Amino acid sequence: MNPQWKSFLLAEHAVFENGDRIVFSKTQLDRPHIYPISHLGVLSVSGKDAAKLLQGQATCNVFEVTETQARTGAFCNPKGRAIATFLLAKQADDYLLVLPLELLEPVKNRLQKYVLRSDIRLTDRSDDLCLLGISGNEPVAERRFATCRNEGGVTISLGSSPPRTLTIADTEHAITLWSEHLTEKGFAPGNSEDWRLLDLLAGIPWLSRAASEEHVPQMLNLDKLGGVSFTKGCYTGQEIVARTHYLGKAKRALFLAECALDAAPEPNASILDRNGGEQSRGQVLTAIGHGGICHLLAVLLISENGEYDLMLKDHPEATLRLLPLDYA
Incomplete structure (x- = not known):
């Protein structure tokens, strides 16, 4: 500074x-x-x-x-x-x-x-x-x-x-x-x-060292923010990014969520599905806790039926509630 x-x-x-x-x-x-x-x-x-x-x-x-x-x-x-x-x-x-x-x-x-x-x-x-x-x-x-x-x-x-x-x-x-x-x-x-x-x-996906080199841009919703061009030509990693785009929707995306928790979980903390035998559904990208409420951005598997019942692996008592993200 x-x-x-x-x-x-x-x-x-x-x-x-x-x-x-x-x-x-x-x-x-x-x-x-x-x-x-x-x-x-x-x-x-x-x-x-x-x-x-x-x-x-x-x-x-x-x-x-x-x-x-x-x-x-x-x-x-x-x-x-x-x-x-x-x-x-x-x-x-x-x-x-x-x-x-x-x-x-x-x-x-x-x-x-x-x-x-x-x-x-x-x-x-x-x-x-x-x-x-x-x-x-x-x-x-x-x-x-x-x-x-x-x-x-x-x-x-x-x-x-x-x-x-x-x-x-x-x-x-x-x-x-x-x-x-x-x-x-x-x-x-x-x-x-x-x-x-x-x-x-606002869904701006700032990365930390721990979250670096973990996700393709579409998993971070960068395409929704206008941060990915599919017509500009070659750049490092472009082949994988373009393949994800042209072969269909990415299987994972960025979601905004909150839960009752004082301390924010670390990046890459595992998120489980209560209704799926506690199978992994994704991980935390970044989180901030304040006043007993933790807000977080998480990269999650997209549910085919739109239903989620999620919890943090290390805090099973904390049910995640998904919040709307508006990129309009």
């Missing part, structure tokens, strides 16, 4: 916990919120061959990414399993990849192998760019992942229910944005873990 940005947040009474969590003791639940985001980082890909490199590695069509339109997507291994998911935006001639900090270095190293003699520069910009989330009553673009360029930053629309945006900003712009929202627009500071929960509830 940018040191100047961190110092500013500390002066705003932020508390840093466990390295990547930022907590504010005085936050009002009845107000819109602005969130510092500390678990994601930014990898810049620049140079005249940047788009060509990304097009040969990403599941999305990189040539559709402009200064007014971002895309989500994934980088896959040769077996079509997603190594990391990302948001890809463009700022002038640079491509900005937003992805989990714990996977940024592995992704950078993997992309570096394909640079060879190309005009490409890969730069971890997590220490000089800031990430802010805004959730509240501000209008957002109707088109998901629509972007607008501001002085000192790029803002990406994440949807309108609730209206949310993600801003990639230099330090000065981030501080200005934060101060304006708190002093002029009636916003309150929000905890970083609450932003992670909003992403989870």
Whole structure:
């Protein structure tokens, strides 16, 4: 995290916990919120061959990414399993990849192998760019992942229910944005873990190291988010991803669920079917527990009759209740 940005947040009474969590003791639940985001980082890909490199590695069509339109997507291994998911935006001639900090270095190293003699520069910009989330009553673009360029930053629309945006900003712009929202627009500071929960509830499948290289993109609903192009041509893992698409629906998909549980299960925790002899039906992708309720995203076998009676293997007392996911 940018040191100047961190110092500013500390002066705003932020508390840093466990390295990547930022907590504010005085936050009002009845107000819109602005969130510092500390678990994601930014990898810049620049140079005249940047788009060509990304097009040969990403599941999305990189040539559709402009200064007014971002895309989500994934980088896959040769077996079509997603190594990391990302948001890809463009700022002038640079491509900005937003992805989990714990996977940024592995992704950078993997992309570096394909640079060879190309005009490409890969730069971890997590220490000089800031990430802010805004959730509240501000209008957002109707088109998901629509972007607008501001002085000192790029803002990406994440949807309108609730209206949310993600801003990639230099330090000065981030501080200005934060101060304006708190002093002029009636916003309150929000905890970083609450932003992670909003992403989870929206079905955005951020991967951890434990969940990396476990699922093909369709199992993460990236196709429903517009993060998989089936017409762009070859990229690493494309053959498996395309075969899954053209031979019929994937047998597994991403589901949103909740259960009565204080502690969140770890990624890849097994999920069983009570009515099927406790056979495995899938695993947890990511989970967040708060106030006795745990929300989670899970990759599950799709039921032919649409009926599910699921439980966590390590917590059989906790029945999972599936919730609707709206990607409209």
